[in-house]
Amino acid sequence: MTQAVGKSDMHVRRIDEATSVVEIRGEITAGSEKPLMDAYAEACGAKTRAVILDFGRLDYMNSGGIGLLVTLLVRANRQKQRLAAFGLNEHYRQIFELTRLDEAIGIFTDEGSAVAGAKA
Amino acid sequence: MATGSETQAKGRDDAPNWASPDRALRVGEMPAGAINRNVAGRRLVGPVQGFGQLWQKTYRIRMDGVTVAPTDVIREWKANYASYWPKGNRFYAPVAGLQLGDVALINAASLGGVQLSTGVRMIYADDESFTFMNAAGHPAAGMITFSAEREPGDPVYAQVQVLIRANDPFYDALLPVYGQRAEDAMWTKTLRALAAHFGATGEVTIQRALVDRRRNWSEAKNIWQNAAIRSGLYMFAAPIRWARRLVARAR
Numbered sequence: 001m002t003q004a005v006g007k008s009d010m011h012v013r014r015i016d017e018a019t020s021v022v023e024i025r026g027e028i029t030a031g032s033e034k035p036l037m038d039a040y041a042e043a044c045g046a047k048t049r050a051v052i053l054d055f056g057r058l059d060y061m062n063s064g065g066i067g068l069l070v071t072l073l074v075r076a077n078r079q080k081q082r083l084a085a086f087g088l089n090e091h092y093r094q095i096f097e098l099t100r101l102d103e104a105i106g107i108f109t110d111e112g113s114a115v116a117g118a119k120a
Numbered sequence: 121m122a123t124g125s126e127t128q129a130k131g132r133d134d135a136p137n138w139a140s141p142d143r144a145l146r147v148g149e150m151p152a153g154a155i156n157r158n159v160a161g162r163r164l165v166g167p168v169q170g171f172g173q174l175w176q177k178t179y180r181i182r183m184d185g186v187t188v189a190p191t192d193v194i195r196e197w198k199a200n201y202a203s204y205w206p207k208g209n210r211f212y213a214p215v216a217g218l219q220l221g222d223v224a225l226i227n228a229a230s231l232g233g234v235q236l237s238t239g240v241r242m243i244y245a246d247d248e249s250f251t252f253m254n255a256a257g258h259p260a261a262g263m264i265t266f267s268a269e270r271e272p273g274d275p276v277y278a279q280v281q282v283l284i285r286a287n288d289p290f291y292d293a294l295l296p297v298y299g300q301r302a303e304d305a306m307w308t309k310t311l312r313a314l315a316a317h318f319g320a321t322g323e324v325t326i327q328r329a330l331v332d333r334r335r336n337w338s339e340a341k342n343i344w345q346n347a348a349i350r351s352g353l354y355m356f357a358a359p360i361r362w363a364r365r366l367v368a369r370a371r
Contacts, residue, residue: 062246095138099243100168
């Protein structure tokens with residue numbers, strides 16, 4: 001299912017009962033809170049242990065977007081879930097490194113390794 | 121920051137707005153009087169690296185009668201950031217002016233008369249906002265975003281939004297008795313001073329949201345880099361340093 005507000009568009013896929021992928025399309029700013037949190041809620045089932053963020057179609061992110069990812073990380077940790085990411089280009093990888101989010105959200109090159117890594 | 125042409129092709133490009141990652145903070149040429157202690161060589165600390173509860177606080181002022189655009193407000197704020205700080209606190213931008221990626225020094229009045237020496241780095245800047253991230257040892261681990269906006273039919277609003285944890289158990293213990301109050305006073309006075317510059321007066325509203333009530337006990341070790349403790353020790357050791365210099369000269 002798709003959650004779309006403004007220029008943010010989130011699409012959720014279930015890999016299995018323990019793992020979901022949230023595709024982030026467009027932008028992440030402070031204004032993306034509702035679609036991102038709605039997508040996260042949709043990605044979560046009773047047995048979900050890992051939520052994987054697909055940044056392959058991310059076009060734009062500001063510092064408000066980083067704040068939103070921190071909030072999402074807190075929610076996932078509270079549910080004892082792992083948060084992982086893939087599809088980050090070099091620019092967004094550098095932003096994760098700059099803000100040190102990469103120390104809390106596992107970064108992978110593709111979906112396969114993200115799913116395997118999140119389950120490890 | 122390097123980016124692929126892929127981002128640019130899709131529309132808005134955020135690449136010019138972000139600083140490059142740096143493993144260790146580098147301090148440029150600073151004005152005379154700036155104390156560069158507890159900053160150079162340290163890392164930045166975000167909300168993930170802090171110790172205490174995670175708070176998001178939003179300080180906002182409505183600038184009635186202000187006709188300039190939000191971009192003008194941000195341009196002025198960024199260019200003369202230090203001038204809007206309350207008395208007793210000093211913010212030193214590099215001599216050449218504060219640019220994206222620059223480190224700025226903070227020499228602030230703190231509890232017990234200690235002159236707290238720490239710093240921040242501007243990690244993000246666009247036309248309507250800019251963001252600082254704090255150096256290790258700063259009382260707060262996290263980010264502070266300064267922004268201005270105008271909704272259709274509304275006046276300009278200026279805003280400070282902090283997303284922070286107390287950096288270590290020492291700062292966390294001081295938060296309810298000193299830290300929260302000091303932070304509220306700091307940003308309230310800053311926003312009032314900014315509004316006054318543009319000829320506006322207004323009340324500052326404060327919204328507080330507790331994002332994470334848990335403490336990161338694995339980050340309790342941050343106390344070793346505590347800038348207040350280190351600044352205090354340095355200050356109280358001044359007579360010893362003075363005596364040593366005297367003895368060295370006599371020899």
